[in-house]
Amino acid sequence: MEWLNKFIDSYPVFLKGMLLTFELTAVAIFIGIFIGLFFAFLKISKIKILEWIADLYIFLIRGTPLIVQIFVFYYGLTSLNISQFSAVVLGLAFHNGAYIAEIFRGAIQSIDRGQMEAGRSLGMNLKLTYRRIILPQALRRAMAPLGNQFIIALKDSSLAAFIGMYELFNVATTYGSNSFDYMTYLLIVAVYYLILVFIFSILLRYVENRMAISD
Amino acid sequence: MADSIMVKVETLNKSFGNLHVLKDIDLTVKDREVVCLIGASGSGKSTLLRCLNFLEVKDSGTIFIGGEKVEEATHDLNQVRTRVGMVFQHFQLFPHMTVIENIIEAPVHVKKIPKDQAYQEAKELLAKVGLSDKETVYPGKLSGGQKQRVAIARALAMKPDVMLFDEPTSALDPELVGEVLATMKKLALEGMTMVVVTHEMGFAREVADWVVYMHDGRIVEAGPPDKLFSSPTEQRTKDFLDSVL
Ligand SMILES: Nc1ncnc2c1ncn2[C@@H]1O[C@H](COP(=O)(O)OP(=O)(O)OP(=O)(O)O)[C@@H](O)[C@H]1O
Ligand SMILES: [Mg+2]
Numbered sequence: 001m002e003w004l005n006k007f008i009d010s011y012p013v014f015l016k017g018m019l020l021t022f023e024l025t026a027v028a029i030f031i032g033i034f035i036g037l038f039f040a041f042l043k044i045s046k047i048k049i050l051e052w053i054a055d056l057y058i059f060l061i062r063g064t065p066l067i068v069q070i071f072v073f074y075y076g077l078t079s080l081n082i083s084q085f086s087a088v089v090l091g092l093a094f095h096n097g098a099y100i101a102e103i104f105r106g107a108i109q110s111i112d113r114g115q116m117e118a119g120r121s122l123g124m125n126l127k128l129t130y131r132r133i134i135l136p137q138a139l140r141r142a143m144a145p146l147g148n149q150f151i152i153a154l155k156d157s158s159l160a161a162f163i164g165m166y167e168l169f170n171v172a173t174t175y176g177s178n179s180f181d182y183m184t185y186l187l188i189v190a191v192y193y194l195i196l197v198f199i200f201s202i203l204l205r206y207v208e209n210r211m212a213i214s215d
Numbered sequence: 216m217a218d219s220i221m222v223k224v225e226t227l228n229k230s231f232g233n234l235h236v237l238k239d240i241d242l243t244v245k246d247r248e249v250v251c252l253i254g255a256s257g258s259g260k261s262t263l264l265r266c267l268n269f270l271e272v273k274d275s276g277t278i279f280i281g282g283e284k285v286e287e288a289t290h291d292l293n294q295v296r297t298r299v300g301m302v303f304q305h306f307q308l309f310p311h312m313t314v315i316e317n318i319i320e321a322p323v324h325v326k327k328i329p330k331d332q333a334y335q336e337a338k339e340l341l342a343k344v345g346l347s348d349k350e351t352v353y354p355g356k357l358s359g360g361q362k363q364r365v366a367i368a369r370a371l372a373m374k375p376d377v378m379l380f381d382e383p384t385s386a387l388d389p390e391l392v393g394e395v396l397a398t399m400k401k402l403a404l405e406g407m408t409m410v411v412v413t414h415e416m417g418f419a420r421e422v423a424d425w426v427v428y429m430h431d432g433r434i435v436e437a438g439p440p441d442k443l444f445s446s447p448t449e450q451r452t453k454d455f456l457d458s459v460l
Contacts, residue, residue, distance in 0.1 A: 117270055118307035122321035122373060123297035132324060136311050 007188050010175055017171035018192050024085070024157045024167060028092035029150055035093060036100025043105045054101065061098035067159050069095050074163045088160045096153045103149060107142035108134060140211045147204035151197055168192055219246045220282060221377050221408045222267060227276030229262055236262045238432040240276070244377065244425075247406040251419035251440075254429035255455060260412040263429070264379050267410065268299050281376050297325060300370030300378040304385050306362040308354040308369070314341070315350045318369045326373065333372070340368040344398050360391030364398050377408040384415060416460060420444055428452045 042054035061069070073091035078084060111134050119129030161170035172189035176182035222244040229237040236259045244250050252260045265271040267278065269285070269292045278285050285295055309317050318337040322328045328336075341347050344364035354362055363383055370378060380399065384392040396418050403409055403422050413419055419426050420440045427437040428447075436443065436452045444460075447453050 112305075112307070114303060114305055114307040115309070118301075118303065118309070120293075121268055121270065121296055121299075121301035121303075122369070123293045123325045124321060125293050128324060132320065133309055137309075140311065 003184055003187070006179075006181075006184050007191075010171075010185070010188065013175075014168065014171055014188065014192055017166060017168040018196065020165065021154070021157050021167040021169075022196065024089060024092065024160055024165070025150075025154045027089045028096060028157070029153055031089065031093035032096035032100050032153070035097030036104050039097065039101035040104035040108060043101065044108060058098045058101060061095055066091075066095050066156055067162060070159055070163065084163065084165060088157075088163065088165055092153060092157060092160075095156070096149060099149050099152075100146065103142050103145045104138065106145075107138040110141055111137050143204070143208045143211060147201070147208070150204070151200055154196060154200060155193065220244070220279070221246045221248070222410065223277075223279040224263075224267070225277040225279075227263070227266060227278065228274045229259075229266060229271060230274055236432050237266070237273075240432075240434060242427065242434065244408060244410055246408055248424045249403045249409045249411065249422050250425045250427060251423040252410065252412045252427050252429060253414070253416070253419060253455070253459075258429040259432045260429055261381050264301075264381050264410060264412055267379055268296060268301050270301075293325070297321075297373050298376045300373060300375035302363070302366050302370055302378065302380045302383050304382040306354075306359070306366045306386070308362055308366055310354050313351050313353055314346065314357075314365050317354065317365060318372045321369070322372050337368070337372060340371055341365075343371075343401075344368045345394075358391060359387045360394045363387065363395045367395075367398055367402070371402075377410065378402070380409065380411040380413070382412050382414065384413070414459065416444070416456075428455060430455070 039054045039057055042050040045051065070088060070091040073094070074084070074087045077087040077090065115133055115137065116129055119133040120126075124132070157167060158169035160167050161173065164170070166174075168189050172185040173182070175185040175188075179185070220243055222242070224240055224242040227237055227240040227242075228235070240263060242250075242263075252263065254260055262271055266273050267280075269287065272287060280295055280298060285292075308314075309320065312320065315334065315337050318340060319330065319333040322333040322336070323330055338347070338350070341350060344367055346361060346364055346368070349357065349361065349365070354365065357365065367378075367383075383399065384395050387395065392415070396415060399409070399411070399418070400422050411418075411423070423440050425437060426440045426443045428435050428443065428449075428451075430451050436447060436449045443452070444456065447456060
């Protein structure tokens with residue numbers, strides 16, 4: 001079987017690509033969570049100017065293609081001597097941060113107002129009530145949509161190929177053009193993505209189940 | 216100090232936008248006294264209670280808690296709230312914490328009481344509300360009546376000077392009302408100062424020292440329960456009592 005032979009021949013390079021894809025995604029999501037949390041708090045701050053800043057950020061990110069954002073970060077940051085990897089990661093992080101911000105905001109606002117009042121009525125200050133009462137519940141509620149966003153981020157990281165990062169997709173197209181057999185390598189790379197998404201999904205379900213024990 | 220004043224409200228006014236919800240409210244609650252607030256829906260009972268806990272900010276008037284005049288601008292309201300316990304209609308237990316964690320949350324994180332001491336006290340409170348066997352259960356697994364008794368224990372854990380109850384049994388199935396009222400009655404007998412918004416006229420008649428009837432943002436009439444229930448002086452009070460009794 002020729003397909004299988006090509007799969008086996010190419011796997012050391014694809015594994016490297018997969019590692020890079022994973023690193024890009026993991027670091028971007030990690031940073032994106034903090035960006036998202038930050039802008040979610042701006043949105044619920046009830047301070048007009050801060051809300052506007054968050055709205056503007058979300059408007060810009062949602063209103064432009066990710067590939068444009070990646071190129072802007074790439075040309076903007078590499079001219080400041082920031083590595084290619086960091087530029088892509090930041091592009092992905094800021095992109096996902098906007099969506100994560102909306103997920104967190106929705107989750108926080110979905111928590112019954114009475115929970116905040118219960119905390120405050122016990123003498124807990126605003127910060128403590130958020131930290132101990134609101135955020136843990138909001139995080140549970142955000143898990144499913146966050147998981148979705150993480151999987152989208154994983155697949156979106158393929159756009160890093162367009163600025164020459166040797167992640168999964170770039171590995172596939174390079175093999176494809178060298179062998180004039182694009183289809184085989186596209187099907188191979190699809191398998192790698194499926195494996196990554198599958199592992200991601202299992203991890204997410206595990207975390208969700210652990211959190212759900214209390215509900 | 217049986218006659219010292221625990222809560223005092225003078226000419227309290229509160230509006231939501233154009234809606235004038237509390238109009239020149241005067242109210243005094245003495246130490247160890249149980250005051251029941253009754254009145255039709257929308258008359259401002261909850262708003263009054265919430266003002267006492269500063270969950271709502273009053274427009275004007277004066278509120279004294281434990282003889283101390285509380286100024287929103289200068290007082291640490293968090294500190295004041297530790298002295299005023301509150302029990303809500305919909306319980307508002309923290310669903311991500313077990314029963315015992317719900318109870319020790321504020322003592323540990325607000326009062327900075329050592330965890331094992333808070334835990335011991337919480338166990339005693341659970342015994343008092345008859346739920347010793349539910350220590351490590353999550354609120355989702357409790358009946359409404361059990362939830363409300365945990366909520367009472369949680370508020371008591373801060374050792375408040377006064378407890379506020381906003382229709383604590385209104386969200387309960389009829390057969391669960393009794394256990395919560397019994398817990399509250401026990402508290403009252405132990406000398407807890409309580410302000411209770413309720414539609415349970417039987418409870419008000421039996422436990423209250425003072426019943427306050429509110430209508431349209433005003434206190435229309437107030438008095439000891441035997442007097443207010445059997446011979447109200449105001450026509451509106453009579454009409455209201457006729458409609459609920
Ligand atoms: N946050 C708010 N914003 C605007 N209006 C409010 C708010 N809270 C209460 N109100 C209004 O104030 C009035 C008094 O409400 P309140 O909840 O104090 O009445 P209540 O006597 O507790 O009634 P119920 O028996 O239905 O609980 C009502 O007309 C209500 O719609
Ligand atoms: Mg009410």
